[in-house]
Amino acid sequence: MIPVTKPFLPPQQEYNKYLQGIWKRRWLTNMGPLASDLEIKLSNHLCVDNLLFVSNGTIALQLAIKALGLNGEIITTPFTYVATTSSIVWEGCEPVYVDIEKDSLNIDSSKIEAAITKKTCAIMATHVYGNPCDVEAIKKIADKHNLKVIYDAAHAFGVKLNGNSIFNYGDISTCSTHATKLFHTTEGGFIVTKDKSLLKKMDYMRNFGHEGPITYREIGINGKNSEFHAAMGLANLKYVSAIHEKRKKLTERYNLKLKNSNVVNPLWHKKSVSNYAYYPIIFESEETLLKCIDALKKNDIFGRRYFYPSLANSLPYVKTIALKNTDNISKRIFCLPLFHDLTIEKVDLICAILLNNQNK
Ligand SMILES: *Cc1c(COP(=O)(O)O)cnc(C)c1O
Numbered sequence: 001m002i003p004v005t006k007p008f009l010p011p012q013q014e015y016n017k018y019l020q021g022i023w024k025r026r027w028l029t030n031m032g033p034l035a036s037d038l039e040i041k042l043s044n045h046l047c048v049d050n051l052l053f054v055s056n057g058t059i060a061l062q063l064a065i066k067a068l069g070l071n072g073e074i075i076t077t078p079f080t081y082v083a084t085t086s087s088i089v090w091e092g093c094e095p096v097y098v099d100i101e102k103d104s105l106n107i108d109s110s111k112i113e114a115a116i117t118k119k120t121c122a123i124m125a126t127h128v129y130g131n132p133c134d135v136e137a138i139k140k141i142a143d144k145h146n147l148k149v150i151y152d153a154a155h156a157f158g159v160k161l162n163g164n165s166i167f168n169y170g171d172i173s174t175c176s177t178h179a180t181k182l183f184h185t186t187e188g189g190f191i192v193t194k195d196k197s198l199l200k201k202m203d204y205m206r207n208f209g210h211e212g213p214i215t216y217r218e219i220g221i222n223g224k225n226s227e228f229h230a231a232m233g234l235a236n237l238k239y240v241s242a243i244h245e246k247r248k249k250l251t252e253r254y255n256l257k258l259k260n261s262n263v264v265n266p267l268w269h270k271k272s273v274s275n276y277a278y279y280p281i282i283f284e285s286e287e288t289l290l291k292c293i294d295a296l297k298k299n300d301i302f303g304r305r306y307f308y309p310s311l312a313n314s315l316p317y318v319k320t321i322a323l324k325n326t327d328n329i330s331k332r333i334f335c336l337p338l339f340h341d342l343t344i345e346k347v348d349l350i351c352a353i354l355l356n357n358q359n360k
Contacts, residue, residue, distance in 0.1 A: 001300045001301075001302070002300065002301040002302065002337050002342070002346055002350075003302050003337065003339075004302055004303050004304040004306075004335055004336070004337050004338075005180050005337070005338065005339045006339040006340070006341055006342075007179040007180065007184055007339075008184070008236060008239065008243055008339070008340045010232075010235035010236055010238070010239060014235045014238075015231060015232065015235045018034060018227075018231035018234060018235060019228075019231065021033075021034070022034070022227050022228065022231065027227060028226060028227050028228070029224060029225070029226040029227060030207070030224060031207070031224060032226075032227040032230070033227075034227045034230035034231050034234060035053050035224075035225060035226075035227060035229075035230040037230070037234060038053055038185070038230040038233045038234055038237075039051055039052070039053050039190075041234065041237055042190065042233070042237070045158075045237065045240070046157075046158065046165050046167060046192075047160075047164075047165045048165050048167050048168060048192050049194060050192070050193075050196075050199050051167075051190045051191060051192045052190060052191045052199065052202055052203055052206060053185075053188065053189075053190050053225050053230065053233075054188070054189050054190060054191060054206050054223040054224070054225055055187065055188065055189070055206075055222070055223050055224060055225045056176065056178065056187050056188060056189045057083065057152075057154045057174060057175060057176025057177070057178060057181075057188075057189035058083040058086075058087055058176075058189070059189065059206075059221065059223045060174035060175065060176070060189040060190060060191045060223075061083060061084065061087035061124075061150070061152060061174050062087045062090060062091055062221075063191060063202050063205055063206060063221070063223055064150045064171075064172040064174055064191060064202070065087060065088065065091040065093065065122075065124075065150065066091060066205060066219075066221075067172070067198055067201050067202045067205060068122065068148045068150070068171060068172065068198075070091065070093055070121045070122050070148065071092070071093065071121055072093060072094065072119040072120065072121040073093065073094045073095075073096045073117060073119045073120045073121065074088045074093045074094065074095055074096065074120075074121060074122045074123070074124050075096050075098055075107075075112055075115050075116070075120060075122070075123045075124070075147075076088060076095045076096065076097060076098070076107070076123070076124045076125065077097070077098065077100060077106065077107040077125055077126055077128070077326075078097040078099075078100075078310045078311040078312035078323060078326050079100045079105055079126075079128060079307050079310065079311070079326050079329065079330060080126035080128060080152060080307060080311065081126075081154065081307065082311060082315070083152075083154075084124065084126050084152045084311075085311050085315060085318060086315075088124060089317055089318065093121070093122075094119075095318060096115050096117075096120070097311070097312045097321060097323060097326075098111045098112055098115050098323075099111055099323040099324060099325050099326055100128075100323075100325050100326050100329065101325065102325040102328070102329060103266065103267035104128075104131055104133075104134075104266060104267050104268075104269070105128045105129070105131070105266045105280075105329060105333075106125065106126070106127065106128050106131060106132075106133045106134070107123075107125045107126075107133060107138075108325070109133070109134040109137035109138050109141065110137070112138070112141050113141055113145075116141075116145055116147075120145065120147060121147060121148065122147050122148040122149065122150060123138055123141070123142055123147055123148075123149050123150070124149075124150040124151075124152065125138060125149075125150075125151055125152070126151070126152040126153075126154070126155070127151060127152070127153050127155060127156040127159065127166060128155065128266070128307075129155050129266060129277060129278045129280055130153075130155040130156040130157070130159045130166075130182075130274065130275045130277045130278070131266060131268050131269055131272070131274070132156070132159060132161045132166055132169075132269040132271075132272045133151070135151075135161065135169040135170070138170075139169075148171045149169075149170040149171050150170055150171065150172050150173070150174070151166075151167075151169060151170040151172075151173040151174070152174055153166055153167055153173045153174060153175050154174065154175055154176035154181065154189075155181070155182075155275075155277045155278065156173075156175065156275065156277075157175060157177075157181065157182045157183045157275060157277070158182070158183070158240070158244065158275045159272060159273075159274075159275045160272060160273075161269065161271055161272045162271050162272075165192075166272070167192040168192070168194060171193060171195065171198070172191060172192070172193045172198065173191075173192045173193070174189060174190070174191050174192075175189055175190050175191075175192070176188075176189045177189055177190065177233060181277070182243070182247075182275060182276075182277045183233075183236060183237070183240055183243075184232070184233075184236060185225070185229040185230065185232045185233035185236070186228075186229050186232045187225075187229060188225050188229050188233065201218055204217045204218040204220060205218050205219070205220045205221065205223065206220065206221070206222075206223030206224055207220060207222075207223070207224055208220035208221070208222060242340075243340050244275065244276065246340050247276035247277075247338060247339075247340070248276050249344070250276075250279075250338060250342055250344070250347055251274070251276045251279060251338070253344050253347045253348070254279050254336065254338075254347055254350075254351065257347065257348060257351035257352075257355075258281070258351055258354065258355075260355075261351075261354060261355055261358060262283070262284045262288070262358050263281040263282060263283055263284075263354065263358075264281070264282050265279075265280065265281060265282070266280055266282070276338070277338075278306070278335050278338060279335060279336045279337075279338040280306070280333055280334070280335050280336075281333070281334055281335075281336060281354075282329060282332050282333050282334075283332045283333075283334065284332070284358075285332065286331040286332055288357070288358055289305075289331075289332055289333075289334055291357050292334070292353070292354050292357045292358070293305075293334065295353050295354075295356070295357045296350065296353055296354075299349070299353060301337065301349075301350055301353070302337070303334050303335050303336045303337060304334070304335045305330075305333070305334055305335075306333070306334075306335040307330055307333070308330045308331065308333065309330055309331075310323065310326045310327055310330045312326060312327075313327070336350060337350065
């Protein structure tokens, strides 16, 4: 069976070495030495000043909303994983959807201003598949209307824009290090902000608001992560460039083999390069997509309709609206298998099946 993704695992003895230290110290969680070490190594690797390692990418989004004190309407994209929207609603705010661009698949910044009302407090956009949003246009709008900006950068590990880490944009950027992501810590995520006092605030918030054992500085939640998760991250971090190289090779193979097909890829930001987190293709019609999914299934190959359906017409807790590009694209987009253990031969097989099932 070929799944859409398969988590990378480091050599077991390398993970075990970290476990021995955990057994010796009996310090299992609550910002232990491995978690602190991971924070330092990750900020160096990503070229960001500071970051907070938290329990997952969803709690990272919720901490961001909470720490910025957001209240009211948040302009966001319907073409993302459900956690982007659910964290807005969970924090008592209202998501207001703006359609995506049909080539980049990111929120269409030219349509944001029309969605701003007196109640708008922020823009929360996703760098879909790691592809940077139009961060300059979004910043201009946010500054003009005094709005906060949060980027859900769950897909964007290692992505740079103009040579600068993508995590340095917006008031806060968040990432997920879930097992299915490019770089993982089993479960986990992190938060980046250049604002030192905001960082400190979220540092208190992820630990119940504790300032000391009997003093509290903020309202908090349990957003900490454990030494076991940090150990997985430290063990995996060593392999990040190998993972990147392998995915790049597989991606280039897909590109080559699908060059003459009818599928197209989302258009990547001109001043950035892909981190090869996903391999999305857009079919000419939903009919062809379904036919290809079926043919792949018969060969025990599974991609994923990511993101389908549009969040703007599928959530029981959000008012549904029709959005032209999102509705159109979400029906035709499909992510092909892409993971470290995938082989060039399997990519060729997948592409042959796709080519065989188009336009017939
Ligand atoms: C994975 C993901 C999340 C959630 O991250 P978790 O670590 O699974 O909580 C949020 N947003 C996007 C876009 C994601 O892909």
